[in-house]
Amino acid sequence: MKNRHKRLALIAGGVAAFGIATALVLNAFQSNLVFFFTPTQVSAGEAPQERTFRVGGMVQTGSVQRQSDGLTVKFVVTDTAKMIPVSYTGILPDLFSEGKGVVAQGKLGADGLFRAEEVLAKHDENYMPSEAQHALDEAAKNTIATRP
Known part of the structure; x- marks a missing residue:
């Protein structure tokens, strides 16, 4: 027993x-x-507040502003439908530029500013992170479908 x-x-x-x-x-x-969200999803409130996630799309042409400290950069990420302002302090990838694909990882503040802790840029003309490419394709479909 x-x-x-x-x-x-x-x-x-x-x-x-x-x-x-x-x-x-x-x-x-x-x-x-870490989840990925498009600017449209972030604008719709689907992204978590004060929790790390990724946002991706294209760097809006004319939106890059370098601050006087030499490390802080503000820019806008768009999926052609919505735009999210991003602030990043650090050294950007060499391939980061306006009109190119980007994925930023960080947190969305209550003020609507996405504070990036990491910025990833595409490595050649033919590559874009699959999430970002899918987001751009979906935004383009939705934009076309909603036009009269």
């Missing part, structure tokens, strides 16, 4: 340890998960 209780205790302990390990892994995964 004692062997049976020992076995049950070992099985219960194993199941509990597995459950705790699973909970820790899922918690770590959730905290490192």
Whole structure:
């Protein structure tokens, strides 16, 4: 009878340890998960406030403003339907320029300004992050569909 209780205790302990390990892994995964949103989705309020996510599209031509500190840059990301103002402090990728594809990772402030912690630019004329390309394609479809 004692062997049976020992076995049950070992099985219960194993199941509990597995459950705790699973909970820790899922918690770590959730905290490192970063979602992608288009400027249209951000404008519609679908993006989380004060939580890290990515926004992507094209850098609006004429929107890049370099601040006097030499590191802070403000620009606008658009998907041709909506625009999101972005502020970034740091060194931009060499291929960052107006009219080119970009994905910025950061947080959206209550003031509507997206404060980027990281900026990614496309690496040649033919490449754009798949999320950004899909967002531009969808925005173009929606713009055409809503025109009279």
